[in-house]
Amino acid sequence: MALIRMVAMKVVHGGAWSLRHGRFSAAQRAQTIRAFSSLVSPPSKAVVYENHGSPDAVTRVIELPPVEVKENQVCVKMLAVPINPSDINRIEGVYPVRPQVPAVGGYEGVGEVYSVGSAVKDLSPGDWVIPSPPSFGTWQTYIVKEQDVWHKINKDSPMEYAATITVNPLTALRMLEDFTTLNSGDSIVQNGATSIVGQCIIQLARFRGIHSINIIRDRPGLDEVQEKLKALGADEVFTESQLEVKNVKGLLSSIPEPALGFNCVGGNAASLVLKFLRMGGTMVTYGGMSKKPITVSTSSFIFKDLSLKGFWLQKWLTSDKAKECRSMIDYLLCLAREGKLKYEMELVPFDNFHTALDKALGKLGSQPKQVIKF
Amino acid sequence: MALIRMVAMKVVHGGAWSLRHGRFSAAQRAQTIRAFSSLVSPPSKAVVYENHGSPDAVTRVIELPPVEVKENQVCVKMLAVPINPSDINRIEGVYPVRPQVPAVGGYEGVGEVYSVGSAVKDLSPGDWVIPSPPSFGTWQTYIVKEQDVWHKINKDSPMEYAATITVNPLTALRMLEDFTTLNSGDSIVQNGATSIVGQCIIQLARFRGIHSINIIRDRPGLDEVQEKLKALGADEVFTESQLEVKNVKGLLSSIPEPALGFNCVGGNAASLVLKFLRMGGTMVTYGGMSKKPITVSTSSFIFKDLSLKGFWLQKWLTSDKAKECRSMIDYLLCLAREGKLKYEMELVPFDNFHTALDKALGKLGSQPKQVIKF
CATH class of the missing domain: 3.90.180.10 (Medium-chain alcohol dehydrogenases, catalytic domain)
Known part of the structure; x- marks a missing residue:
């Protein structure tokens, strides 16, 4: 070193x-x-x-x-x-x-x-x-x-x-694999969808037939951002203000309620991920871009049976699972060569x-x- | 019915x-x-x-x-x-x-x-x-x-x-069993320790050789309450204000950091449970007496690898695990008859x-x- x-x-x-x-x-x-x-x-x-x-x-x-x-x-x-x-x-x-x-x-x-x-x-x-x-x-x-x-x-x-290829795409890959079993037709929800991890999640989910619900900040040039994410395979893209409604799930057309959500923002954007999750769902936190904490109601835990966890690649890389790290990298680089993983x-x-x-x-x-x- | x-x-x-x-x-x-x-x-x-x-x-x-x-x-x-x-x-x-x-x-x-x-x-x-x-x-x-x-x-x-015997003691028993493997010498932390579930947790943990760290509200007659909980088997009893210190773990003498925590209060009392938990620990929410939500930092999830879950007995009773419900009740009633489970x-x-x-x-x-x- x-x-x-x-x-x-x-x-x-x-x-x-x-x-x-x-x-x-x-x-x-x-x-x-x-x-x-x-x-x-x-x-x-x-x-x-x-x-x-x-x-x-x-x-x-x-x-x-x-x-x-x-x-x-x-x-x-x-x-x-x-x-x-x-x-x-x-x-x-x-x-x-x-x-x-x-x-x-x-x-x-x-x-x-x-x-x-x-x-x-x-x-x-x-x-x-x-x-x-x-x-x-x-x-x-x-x-x-x-x-x-x-x-x-x-x-x-x-x-x-x-x-x-490692820090961001491998984080996306592991988070899709390690927390719940997702099958084709299932869905995930995430905030910070324009981040590189976010973009990778959209694409890696899409390859598996998994729908993605994406939450982004309100920003100038919104239409262009939404189009970019949809071009990557995003099914739904909402800004935080578009989700200021009583029932966010009413905004989903044919997509099932997600069992898995990803949070790299915290604050209100994390609460929105929780709102989309289905009964028994899991939210994985891997970043905190807003520097705001995550606030959760008691009933989310007791009656909605949500689980909240974290993911840290650097710790994952010290685990037994990391033995497969190099073959995962090869897989991700193969997708990049074929233009199927872009950011x-x-x-x-x-x-x-x-x-x-x-x-x-x-x-x-x-x-x-x-x-x-x- | x-x-x-x-x-x-x-x-x-x-x-x-x-x-x-x-x-x-x-x-x-x-x-x-x-x-x-x-x-x-x-x-x-x-x-x-x-x-x-x-x-x-x-x-x-x-x-x-x-x-x-x-x-x-x-x-x-x-x-x-x-x-x-x-x-x-x-x-x-x-x-x-x-x-x-x-x-x-x-x-x-x-x-x-x-x-x-x-x-x-x-x-x-x-x-x-x-x-x-x-x-x-x-x-x-x-x-x-x-x-x-x-x-x-x-x-x-x-x-x-x-x-x-069912609603409170069985909740305590299941929460001690269903989230993490506890061995003799391990510890748990809980708030709302004077509740019936809290009192049962202290006693059921003690039977297994598990230490309990108990957080209670500041209240009149504090000494008496602390003595009562210690008589049940509580190792440590702190009020919320006693835990207004930088490093709560410094207050523990010979007890290991807990891998499992229970929250029935929310708000600051939930944050105190999180502070005591060791790396990779789990907090289970089963009540929200303060009517305040649970607030968690991003780093608690990413770097401390905490998991937050919920427990609801009524849902548990509809699960496969509930087949054993009656033998658990018999066990708990046996303890009650012998004066080993009191509230x-x-x-x-x-x-x-x-x-x-x-x-x-x-x-x-x-x-x-x-x-x-x-």
Whole structure:
């Protein structure tokens, strides 16, 4: 991990190198290279933060020195990495599981094998790989990690989808599978339907013949958003204000009441998901974009027998179920290659990282997912 | 069922009998008795309501005419019946499953077999029985129902416990069993700990070696209440204001963090249960005494992986699991006979029904469970 690399460097050189300067002196670098075996990575340009805080204030792009590529390790030249909300929360220090500072940002991404250690048989330079399960520190140009970390993917995969396939699409896939048995003809309800997870849920549900009821914020350009979601396969799209009616279920035409709902907003938008659910239904919370809590009546639990649960991919990835993670990723990437799984992204050159970060932070209004291209 | 009896009467007599008058004319009664087989019940004094509304306004005690006891039926002279909050909610019309009006109040109770139909072999006059599963219309002196409705119990059972053994103690038993596997040494947390369900949970948990953390309202006579609960087996008893601290778990000495919590209050008292729960824990809501909803943070679901569910005995009694209902009742009554399951009740003569009702409605401050003795 990049963190380990940085900390190790500090120890080797008695603290002479520091993130503040961002590079070795020429003499230090020569000394470092001599200390290692013949195979070393190129220096790595990385987005690092030494303290938690607002990402635009605490992150800097610096060059990290080369590191040894040991016999079981693989050096990967990163191609593209997304800026996910959880990446931002880790930098802010509000995410419960995060690397110790100083740290390199990022958690997922796609890269190309640059060099391999002498004992590595299954990967070769030129292969496309993703860290699977994802791991910290993907926001840099070269990463050296054990070969087991890397999952070789089909090089025909669109780069931006390969870079983003785990955190959001896998969340959508698992949430559709892990909470209740859905059969063709059933339905689900979700808020935050324009999020990438939301868009994936619409499409993955549709492949299974499952109807989706989608709740979105009232916003300018509403018609266009509704059309986009319907083009992805959404059956119903409502704004929160359209649901200010006594009986939301009366708005459904031929769709059955959903047994499963997804909430990534909280507040009123979560209450609307609960209203749509059928007796005995389950709402899964996986985000809280409104920063408002979820409020539930007593009778929803007792008489409507609703269950409320949460989903956190990072925890799921540590469970037994995660053994299947790589085959799920292959499935999702296959859908992406075939154009059956789509979501909006903006590819941004690494030089413009801080502009992309500002967009991801919402400083420039609603923006597509920002994906850094190295 | 009493309801069927009343409706049937109306049909037989072309509507001449009505709840408004509360009795047959002498001629009508003679006609009725002639129309039936030789075995009929005595007239039944019953608490009835013709419309939903405030129980003290809409209930009246009237005499219902005798009814036939058919070959598979049993006539039971009721001995004692409780006034439960759900009985009140049914009369108010706010309970989702309730008898059609006009109706006789009540849902559980204990009685003595008065007479049996010619085909009844397993019950004899003098046996003590309870309707199991419970059914509507127990607030009356004589009930005629199919033999299958009645469960014969040990006559050594204390009458007031036999009358109240299903609605509250069985709820406590099922909630301890049905949501998570608890082992000796584990713990549970609950609010509303002075309720009958709360008291049963403390005792049933203690038999299993399970610690209980109990949350109660701030109230006068607090020390006495805490002592009473500790005498039942409570490990910890806190008032809501005692829990206005940053880290409630710091208040626990040697008790492990609970995996299971019970909420019958809502509002802040529910939030306190959630605070005590350990990662991955479950809170079961079975009541809402504060009439306030339950508010949950997004991170409780995602990062703490809490699950929120509900329990409703009336629904549970219609499930497959309810087959074991009668053996559970026998177990609970056995504990009651041995003095190992205790809770406060006040036995009130039927003549004082409306005073007992006022107490059950909370008009006279905090009162023990009201049990009508016929």
